[in-house]
Every structure is written in structure tokens, then in C-alpha cells.
Amino acid sequence: MFDIIVIGARCAGATTAMLLARKGLKVLVVDRSTFPSDVISTHFLWPHGASYLNRWGLLDRVLEVTPSHTVVNLVNEGIPLEGTVPEELLRQYFQLFHGDDSGIVQRYCSVRRRVLDKLLVDAAVEAGAEVREGFAVDELLEEDGRVVGIRGRTRDGTRVEERARVILGADGRNSFVARTLRLPKFDERLKCTFAYWTYVSGIPLDTVHIHRRGRLGLGLVPTNFGQHMVLVFGPSEWGTTFRRDVPGNFQKALDFISPELGELVRGGQREERFYGTLDQAAFLRPLFGPGWVLAGDAACFRDQCTATGMSHAFRDAELVSTALEEGLSGRKPLEEALKSSYESRRRGQVASAYYDFVCTLAEMRPPRHDDLSLYVALRSNPQETNRFIATMCDVAPVADFFQASNIFLLTDVAKESSSQHPIFERFEATSRTYLQNPFA
Ligand SMILES: Cc1cc2nc3c(=O)[nH]c(=O)nc-3n(C[C@H](O)[C@H](O)[C@H](O)COP(=O)(O)OP(=O)(O)OC[C@H]3O[C@@H](n4cnc5c(N)ncnc54)[C@H](O)[C@@H]3O)c2cc1C
Structure with missing residues (x-):
């Protein structure tokens, strides 16, 4: 019998498991993936995301192998803006959400998921959580209307059943937990961006660039292994025609948005295939119910034109682990703790306004x-x-x-x-x- 079983061991799951284990709870975290591995995601981490890693003592491990910056270059219709996220605003953010602003850093980085997620899983193990990789959950155990455990398969096909006081679904936007419990999606926004990206070596530029022109955008960011992540995005209604010739249209988009950066990418060496998605439709789901809680993309997915999913998953991890500890230690009734320490902050006015803001940006209208x-x-x-x-x-x-x-x-x-x-x-x-x- 565990206190918590976490399904999904990436940005939301491994971190929540780590934080709960550090608080002395008995935690099992399972994932059907094995680590290190990538997911369909770019991986730009803003300073609040980096600050969470720093608060947890993990940022140095990331920065040992990942280039980082304090300045970002935004270019809209050729109008350049250069800046950094102010320390004072970062402090206000952490005070608002967590009542504690320790560990603030103003760094940006772009850390490959095969690097970051492995590091997070290792940190969960170090904290005392039991991690089972290659374990696919295919059933939730329910008793008297309450979720009480999981059934799943290990890599060698053995069926295993485990029980816990709470099951946390940190299992991504197609959440198995949400589908099994038939949880509704609400405030869905279908208009979104298509996104294609790849990895290129030999680009002589060590600054972060995010450019927009017309209905298209690009990101060019130094990442691990001496490579740059190069990203192109645009309105999803153009995605199917873009997909007919990904290499050709990718370069065409770069040349249109920024001929200079297009030239730099053309002169580099593509090291991997193109990755991409046409669907980033946004939605919210309920956050908790009898015996279950959702965090990360399982709870809320939005278009990634502002690249905030990982930072938000980290925010969820701090909020939900605080709430679960309060509830499971008996300091507050569990439901009250989840409502006041998780839901009210995660779904408050500030978070709702941002959801709306991103969904509007994701329509990729031409600039007015x-x-x-x-x-x-x-x-x-x-x-x-x-x-x-x-x-x-x-x-x-x-x-x-x-x-x-x-x-x-x-x-x-x-x-x-x-x-x-x-x-x-x-x-x-x-x-x-x-x-x-x-x-x-
Ligand atoms: C195109 C794209 C670009 C993005 N770019 C960025 C970016 O630049 N910056 C940023 O911050 N965010 C970005 N994001 C968002 C980011 O990827 C997500 O917000 C983040 O990965 C959410 O983490 P998570 O832990 O909630 O879910 P996930 O990372 O999806 O992890 C879920 C885990 O659950 C496991 N799982 C699922 N079902 C089961 C099951 N039944 N049994 C066992 N295990 C299971 C999966 O194997 C997976 O490992 C992007 C997303 C997309 C789609």
C-alpha cells in the first residue's frame, strides 16, 4: 500500500513524486516509457521553469550540459526587442503561487527531454520514490466510487496490481486516467498552431531568437550536444499543406520569416529527422475527485506557441505536492487541501487570463x-x-x-x-x- 501512485514520470509526474518522497510519503511512480527518452515536444524553459529546478537543487545538473542565457531576442515583423524576465516579477510570481520566492534565477535554457526527464526520474529515485519504468497502466481499481489502485503490465508482460490512498494522473494530454474516468474536457479551443522542429549543428549563433512574421513564427535556440533546436510554427489550418513537403516548406518558412536566420540554418548540418504536430487544441479538465488527482498536461493543455507547458507542469508539482501532503498527513481534510492549495491557485484569475491569452495568440492572426x-x-x-x-x-x-x-x-x-x-x-x-x- 502506497500513499500515492503517480502515473507518468516526466515534468509533472517525476517532480511531484520527488517532492512527495522528500516530504516522507511512500510514493510509487510508473511510466510505460523508459528513460532517457524524448517526447513530442520542444523544450524551451523560461526563467520560472529554471527557477523551479533551482529550488529543487537540480538546475546545476541541467546547466552542466545545457547552454543557458539571460536575454531573449524577439523580432516581430522585423522590429527587434531584446530583454530579460525581471527578478522582481519572478519574485512576485513565486510569492503569489507559493508564498515563497527562494531559488529565483533569470536564466533561460533549452534542455532536450531525453536529458531533462532522465534527470528528473533520477531525482525522484534519490528522494526515495519507487520508480518503475516500462510499466503501462491499463486499469484503475475502483471501490465504492473511489479510485484505490492500478493494474498494469511490466516490460516482460507480468500483470501487477498496486494500491494507494491517492492516484495522481501525470500522464499527459491524452491522459489514461481522464479517459478511464470519463472526465469531461471544458473550455476547449480548437484553433491552434502546427509546429515542426529539428536539430542542426554548425550554427554560429549563441543567442535565443523567437521571430514572427505574418502568420508564421520561428524559434532558434542553442540546446544540448552542440546543436540548435530550430522550430517553425503557423496556423494549424495550413498544417496539412505544410506537411506535404516538410524539408522544403520548413526552409521556405525560415527564409520568409527571417532571411538571415534562414541562411544560417541552410549553412548548418541537420542532425536529426523533423518532428512535428498539427494538433495542439487547448482544454481544461477537472483537477481532482474521489481518490484521484490530475497534474500537468493531463489537467490542462494549451498551445505551445509560448512554450510554457514544462514550467506549468513544475508549478503543478509544487502546488499539488503541498496539497497532498496537507491532506494525507491529516492536517486538513484531503478535499479541502486540494481545493485551497491546488485548485484555487491553478484555476484562479491569473491562470485563467493566461489560458485565454495563449489560446488567442495560437490563432496566429496577422499582426494588427x-x-x-x-x-x-x-x-x-x-x-x-x-x-x-x-x-x-x-x-x-x-x-x-x-x-x-x-x-x-x-x-x-x-x-x-x-x-x-x-x-x-x-x-x-x-x-x-x-x-x-x-x-x-
Ligand atoms: C509541439 C509541442 C511543443 C512543446 N514545446 C514546449 C516548450 O518549448 N517548452 C515547454 O515548456 N513546454 C513545451 N511543450 C509542452 C510540454 O511538452 C508539456 O507541457 C509537458 O511535457 C507536460 O508534462 P507532463 O509530465 O504533464 O506530460 P508528458 O510529458 O506528456 O508525460 C506523460 C507521461 O505519462 C506516461 N503515460 C501516459 N499514459 C500512461 C499509462 N497508461 N501508463 C504508464 N505511463 C503512462 C507517458 O509515457 C509519458 O511519459 C510542448 C508541447 C508540444 C506538443
Whole structure:
């Protein structure tokens, strides 16, 4: 009999298992994968994600083998912005969600999942959790309307049954736990991006670049093994035509978004195949019920045009492990602990506003005139640029940056500075061409 069985041993599962084991609970974590292994995911980690790793004593292990940065370069329609997530906003974020801002770092990195997830699994083992790799759960045990255990198969086909006080589904967006319990999805948003990426060596650039032009975007980020992760994304309704010729359309998109970066990638050596997905439709699921809890993508999935899934999975891990410890130690009734220490923060106003923000961005509409005015205005305002970057990655509340008084102030400045900007001379003609699918 375990206190908790965690299904899924990656960003949400291994970390929750580690934190619960550190609190002295008896934890079993199972995953049908074996480690090290990748998942269909890019792996850009914003400073709050890196801060969680630092809080848990794991960041140094990541940075030993992964390049990291404090500055990110965002280029929208050729308008460059450069900035960092401010320490003060990171502190406010950790205070808001966890009441404790220790371990803050302002670093970005892009760590391959085969590196990160293995490290997380090892940390769960070191903390005292029992980890079983290659173990596929295919049944939930239920008694009197409550989930009380799992049944599954080990790698050699042996059937095994285990019981626990709580079963945590950290089993990804197609969650087995959610499907088995027939949990509803709600607030679904079907409009999303397609994303294709690969790994290239020999690119002489050690900075992080995220560019948008029209309805397309790219990411170029140094990662492990001396390679760069190169990503192209766009509206999912263009995905099927993009997919007809991935290598050709990938390069075509790079050249369109940034001819300079397109040239750098062309001059490098592609080291792996292309990876990709056409479907990143967003949804929420209920967070807990009798004997079960969900965390990470199983609980909430959103488009990854802002690359926040891993950081949010880490946030879930801290919140849910605190709640479970309170409930299972008897300090609070379990349901009350999950409601107050997990659900109310995970589904509060700040998190809901960000969900909506990302779902709107994921439609990949062409930029509007006011978007461009904002980017031009931000160029002369490093402090607001930093706050904009912090808002994009969900460190600063969306409502703060986009509050009316701030936007009025920025656009007043914008009116003066932007009217001269060459982008507005050709904007109307250009923006019409953005609506056509370039891959058709
Ligand atoms: C295209 C794309 C790009 C992304 N890019 C980024 C990015 O740049 N930055 C970022 O922060 N996030 C990114 N994400 C999001 C990120 O990948 C997820 O948010 C994150 O992996 C969620 O972690 P998780 O632990 O909840 O689930 P997962 O990583 O999906 O892990 C779930 C685990 O559960 C296991 N499992 C499932 N069912 C069973 C079962 N029945 N029995 C046993 N084991 C089971 C699986 O084997 C898997 O190992 C991206 C996602 C996509 C799709």
C-alpha cells in the first residue's frame, strides 16, 4: 500500500513524486516509457521553469550540459526587442503561487527531454520514490466510487496490481486516467498552431531568437550536444499543406520569416529527422475527485506557441505536492487541501487570463496596426519590454501589462515614435498577402 501512485514520470509526474518522497510519503511512480527518452515536444524553459529546478537543487545538473542565457531576442515583423524576465516579477510570481520566492534565477535554457526527464526520474529515485519504468497502466481499481489502485503490465508482460490512498494522473494530454474516468474536457479551443522542429549543428549563433512574421513564427535556440533546436510554427489550418513537403516548406518558412536566420540554418548540418504536430487544441479538465488527482498536461493543455507547458507542469508539482501532503498527513481534510492549495491557485484569475491569452495568440492572426505600434513603442522602453516578455511567458499577470492605463501610455508614446517607422508605409499591402497560405 502506497500513499500515492503517480502515473507518468516526466515534468509533472517525476517532480511531484520527488517532492512527495522528500516530504516522507511512500510514493510509487510508473511510466510505460523508459528513460532517457524524448517526447513530442520542444523544450524551451523560461526563467520560472529554471527557477523551479533551482529550488529543487537540480538546475546545476541541467546547466552542466545545457547552454543557458539571460536575454531573449524577439523580432516581430522585423522590429527587434531584446530583454530579460525581471527578478522582481519572478519574485512576485513565486510569492503569489507559493508564498515563497527562494531559488529565483533569470536564466533561460533549452534542455532536450531525453536529458531533462532522465534527470528528473533520477531525482525522484534519490528522494526515495519507487520508480518503475516500462510499466503501462491499463486499469484503475475502483471501490465504492473511489479510485484505490492500478493494474498494469511490466516490460516482460507480468500483470501487477498496486494500491494507494491517492492516484495522481501525470500522464499527459491524452491522459489514461481522464479517459478511464470519463472526465469531461471544458473550455476547449480548437484553433491552434502546427509546429515542426529539428536539430542542426554548425550554427554560429549563441543567442535565443523567437521571430514572427505574418502568420508564421520561428524559434532558434542553442540546446544540448552542440546543436540548435530550430522550430517553425503557423496556423494549424495550413498544417496539412505544410506537411506535404516538410524539408522544403520548413526552409521556405525560415527564409520568409527571417532571411538571415534562414541562411544560417541552410549553412548548418541537420542532425536529426523533423518532428512535428498539427494538433495542439487547448482544454481544461477537472483537477481532482474521489481518490484521484490530475497534474500537468493531463489537467490542462494549451498551445505551445509560448512554450510554457514544462514550467506549468513544475508549478503543478509544487502546488499539488503541498496539497497532498496537507491532506494525507491529516492536517486538513484531503478535499479541502486540494481545493485551497491546488485548485484555487491553478484555476484562479491569473491562470485563467493566461489560458485565454495563449489560446488567442495560437490563432496566429496577422499582426494588427496596434500590435506593431506596441512593438515600436517598446523599443524605446526596456523596462516595459521586460514586462512584456514576462507577460508572454506567464511570469507577470496578463491583466497588469494589458491594463488600459498602460496601453494608453504606451500607444501615446507609440504615436510619436511609430509614425516615422518604415513598417507603416507598406503595412496595408503587406498584411493582405499574409492571409494567403504560402504552402498551398
Ligand atoms: C509541439 C509541442 C511543443 C512543446 N514545446 C514546449 C516548450 O518549448 N517548452 C515547454 O515548456 N513546454 C513545451 N511543450 C509542452 C510540454 O511538452 C508539456 O507541457 C509537458 O511535457 C507536460 O508534462 P507532463 O509530465 O504533464 O506530460 P508528458 O510529458 O506528456 O508525460 C506523460 C507521461 O505519462 C506516461 N503515460 C501516459 N499514459 C500512461 C499509462 N497508461 N501508463 C504508464 N505511463 C503512462 C507517458 O509515457 C509519458 O511519459 C510542448 C508541447 C508540444 C506538443
